[in-house]
Amino acid sequence: MNKNIVAAAASLLLGAGGIALAQDASVEDSIAAYREMLADDNPAELWEIKGREFWSKKRGPKNASLEACNLGLGSGMVKGAFAQLPRYFADAGRVQDLEMRLVSCMIDLQGLSRAEAEKNHFSTDNDASDIEALVAWIASESKGAVIAVPQTHPKEKEAYAIGEKLFHFRTGPYDFACSTCHSTSGTRIRLQVLPNLTEPAEAKPIFATWPAYRVSQGTVRSMENRITDCLRQQRMPLADYGADVITDLTVYMGVQAAGGQMAAPGLKR
Numbered sequence: 004m005n006k007n008i009v010a011a012a013a014s015l016l017l018g019a020g021g022i023a024l025a026q027d028a029s030v031e032d033s034i035a036a037y038r039e040m041l042a043d044d045n046p047a048e049l050w051e052i053k054g055r056e057f058w059s060k061k062r063g064p065k066n067a068s069l070e071a072c073n074l075g076l077g078s079g080m081v082k083g084a085f086a087q088l089p090r091y092f093a094d095a096g097r098v099q100d101l102e103m104r105l106v107s108c109m110i111d112l113q114g115l116s117r118a119e120a121e122k123n124h125f126s127t128d129n130d131a132s133d134i135e136a137l138v139a140w141i142a143s144e145s146k147g148a149v150i151a152v153p154q155t156h157p158k159e160k161e162a163y164a165i166g167e168k169l170f171h172f173r174t175g176p177y178d179f180a181c182s183t184c185h186s187t188s189g190t191r192i193r194l195q196v197l198p199n200l201t202e203p204a205e206a207k208p209i210f211a212t213w214p215a216y217r218v219s220q221g222t223v224r225s226m227e228n229r230i231t232d233c234l235r236q237q238r239m240p241l242a243d244y245g246a247d248v249i250t251d252l253t254v255y256m257g258v259q260a261a262g263g264q265m266a267a268p269g270l271k272r
């Protein structure tokens with residue numbers, strides 16, 4: 004993607020002058036310094052503690068916890084599982100990311116309805132999300148694990164192929180694709196660096212650090228939330244929670260990031 008096109012896209016979005024190519028290294032340095040300052044002390048740890056408790060909490064008509072949930076490595080196996088998600092689950096008949104897997108487990112193990120299970124999936128000012136807490140804890144149990152989103156089942160390969168297409172598919176009122184903003188290295192909108200997610204070296208540290216505590220939002224956010232927000236950046240209608248488009252894009256980015264080392268929850272602007 005030509006940098007001028009990115010700049011044009013971004014100024015449409017933000018008004019003229021909204022984008023600057025990353026010439027001014029000092030801005031990035033100060034963001035990096037800020038991150039370093041907070042990194043030893045990521046507020047996400049509070050979400051992790053809550054998530055760990057929620058995993059063991061008995062709920063629903065079946066009065067069961069999530070402890071028997073199979074995240075892909077076997078019933079109740081949490082360590083390292085997140086580094087291999089999304090993946091195909093035979094019982095669900097589809098590729099699921101962590102959040103959709105958790106919803107399935109809430110339905111199957113706890114007897115909740117889908118609506119009850121999905122309730123409150125993103126925190127609001129008044130309501131903290133249990134799913135975001137679960138995601139923070141489960142991700143933390145994969146710290147240091149190598150990213151290996153599986154590509155063996157035909158549905159996993161299909162999800163990647165669709166995700167790749169979607170990433171480059173220009174649509175919406177401004178004809179943006181994900182790649183309009185995320186396939187050129189060294190660009191940013193205002194102070195926000197736009198990672199080139201088609202480049203494995205850049206995709207690895209990004210994929211490795213979601214979910215993340217977002218300083219600007221004061222809460223942990225999941226990859227579902229990040230992609231939902233970027234679909235909004237693309238001027239697409241609000242996506243349903245767990246929509247296939249989100250899973251497929253996650254598979255695409257995860258496979259791009261193969262071999263990276265999980266370090267989530269991250270700390271982001």
Ligand code: HEC
Nearest residue numbers: 016179180181184192195209229230233234236237252272
């Ligand atoms: C109009 C530009 C634009 C489009 C289109 C766009 N994004 Fe983004 N994206 C951004 C911006 C800006 C950020 C950084 C936000 C921030 O730092 O707050 C971002 C951040 C991200 C991140 C997190 C990066 C990090 O630093 O951790 C991911 C992942 C991502 N986008 C994926 C996508 C996907 C997938 C699509 C297509 C559905 C997409 N984006 C479409 C502008 C865009």
